[in-house]
Amino acid sequence: MSKSSQTKYIFVTGGVTSSLGKGIVSASLGKLLEARGYSVTIQKLDPYINVDPGTMNPYEHGECFVTDDGAETDLDLGHYERFLSTTTSQANNVTTGRIYQSVIDKERRGDYLGKTVQVIPHITNEIKEHIQILGETGRYDIVITEIGGTVGDIESLPFIEAVRQLRWEMESNAINIHLTLVPYLSAARELKTKPTQNSVKKLRELGLQPDILVCRTEHHLGSDIKRKIAQFCNVERDAVIESIDAESIYHVPLLMQSEMLDKVALRKMGLKDETNVSLQTWKEFLLRLKNPITEVKIAVVGKYVELQDAYKSIAEAFVHSGAANRCKVLITWIQSDKINPSNVKKKLDNHDGILVAPGFGDRGIEGKIEAIKYARTEKVPFFGICLGMQCAVIEFARNVLNLVDAHTTEINPNTSNPVIDLMDYQKKVTDKGGTMRLGAYACQVKEDSKSFECYQKINIKERHRHRYEFNNNYKIKLQSEGMKMIGLNPESNLVEIIEIDDHPWFVGVQFHPEYKSTVSNPQPLFVGFIGAAITHSKKH
Numbered sequence: 001m002s003k004s005s006q007t008k009y010i011f012v013t014g015g016v017t018s019s020l021g022k023g024i025v026s027a028s029l030g031k032l033l034e035a036r037g038y039s040v041t042i043q044k045l046d047p048y049i050n051v052d053p054g055t056m057n058p059y060e061h062g063e064c065f066v067t068d069d070g071a072e073t074d075l076d077l078g079h080y081e082r083f084l085s086t087t088t089s090q091a092n093n094v095t096t097g098r099i100y101q102s103v104i105d106k107e108r109r110g111d112y113l114g115k116t117v118q119v120i121p122h123i124t125n126e127i128k129e130h131i132q133i134l135g136e137t138g139r140y141d142i143v144i145t146e147i148g149g150t151v152g153d154i155e156s157l158p159f160i161e162a163v164r165q166l167r168w169e170m171e172s173n174a175i176n177i178h179l180t181l182v183p184y185l186s187a188a189r190e191l192k193t194k195p196t197q198n199s200v201k202k203l204r205e206l207g208l209q210p211d212i213l214v215c216r217t218e219h220h221l222g223s224d225i226k227r228k229i230a231q232f233c234n235v236e237r238d239a240v241i242e243s244i245d246a247e248s249i250y251h252v253p254l255l256m257q258s259e260m261l262d263k264v265a266l267r268k269m270g271l272k273d274e275t276n277v278s279l280q281t282w283k284e285f286l287l288r289l290k291n292p293i294t295e296v297k298i299a300v301v302g303k304y305v306e307l308q309d310a311y312k313s314i315a316e317a318f319v320h321s322g323a324a325n326r327c328k329v330l331i332t333w334i335q336s337d338k339i340n341p342s343n344v345k346k347k348l349d350n351h352d353g354i355l356v357a358p359g360f361g362d363r364g365i366e367g368k369i370e371a372i373k374y375a376r377t378e379k380v381p382f383f384g385i386c387l388g389m390q391c392a393v394i395e396f397a398r399n400v401l402n403l404v405d406a407h408t409t410e411i412n413p414n415t416s417n418p419v420i421d422l423m424d425y426q427k428k429v430t431d432k433g434g435t436m437r438l439g440a441y442a443c444q445v446k447e448d449s450k451s452f453e454c455y456q457k458i459n460i461k462e463r464h465r466h467r468y469e470f471n472n473n474y475k476i477k478l479q480s481e482g483m484k485m486i487g488l489n490p491e492s493n494l495v496e497i498i499e500i501d502d503h504p505w506f507v508g509v510q511f512h513p514e515y516k517s518t519v520s521n522p523q524p525l526f527v528g529f530i531g532a533a534i535t536h537s538k539k540h
């Protein structure tokens, strides 16, 4: 633990183009620093005007990642948690919308004492305060702050200016890492450094001189190119770091280590680098990942499957749980609105497990219910998450209890059998932003269940993001036909886990277990699901 005055700040900016992997490079550097014994957290600044990504369509933004404290955040925070041992919180994701909201609230309260409120200094000061919140907790030696967008974007200017000021004020306690692209022109058979030079020039026009350049490339840079970039961008030769396309995101920390990104960063911050990097668990994970002894096929049924970023944490949880089982997990992404009673067998045949994904709205819901009926009756391991669990309850009510119009009131508000319904407090909610049941809630797991076998404990905590709930009025009826309420919230008595007895592995959860799966702690239900899929694959 360190005093806040000694906390070091690493600002990560990006140039040339988006999608260079700033999030993964930040997470990898964080991992390497953590592996040397430093306490590290990573923060993301997003220059858009939404207060948080919670109200954004997955097509706009990919997955919305939820933290323990119920913040709806950027999916990069998922990477930070999967790589590091610290969890993130609301303070780890700051948007332009949140900054302005806070400044306008202060203005209305009269906090600015009659001054004209302006981008400089009021917005930039607010950004600076938000950047320092994590450091001021005293919990971290190093705070890595990733600035979303690309240098030169109009909307990121106040963030860059805030970073410029902080670097100036913090002197050697802050450094800037700039991520750029070194493209390969196949016609010329050459790597080109001009985009990187121009991007650094742009950054310097804004008053920021990078200390380290991380250059994304498809081919090795070679010492001449590195020397050239160093010379034209005013960075030291060993501070030009190659970031070559990796086999998987989980290989990036090792690539960054061999490029000595952590050593150079520590030197620039005036921190010791004598400690050894201990990446034992990480390397063991990679070894298991690369050398599977078995293979399963999992069907993921969802609404947005053409856009796998919408299910980022689920895909990564399969990587972790696959490695834990020494099993290669092959995922077939199946669009739920393409499933109907006549093609369901064809689409799902040959799969060793079926996961029905979370979601909102009615598109594809009947396809999800059809997929669940198949999993239940054909005894294929089934895992339903959030809407996936709700659909499992609907399917069971319709097809086993014969409540033919059973539904969730999200889709059919007039159903005579609302097996999934709004809680009273939600009925009064009109605003969409930040008003769902969000964040970590306690759950008690009944022993003698598949879920208990996975968790090996009664008291668990998982993260939620939904408005609708299991309707307790149907508990007894469902139970009498074999659907078991395995997980309950100890305070509200809400049903959080359902299972079906007469089935090899049928588990539905109201929460989102995928958010808590990490390299060092693969999520137990995912591990159990893959285990059940392996058993299923051997039988067939």
Ligand code: GLN
Residues within 6 Å of the ligand: 357, 358, 359, 360, 361, 385, 386, 387, 388, 410, 465, 466, 467, 468, 469
């Ligand atoms: N739409 C459902 C609800 O709001 C499920 C949400 C989800 O799957 N995250 O309750």
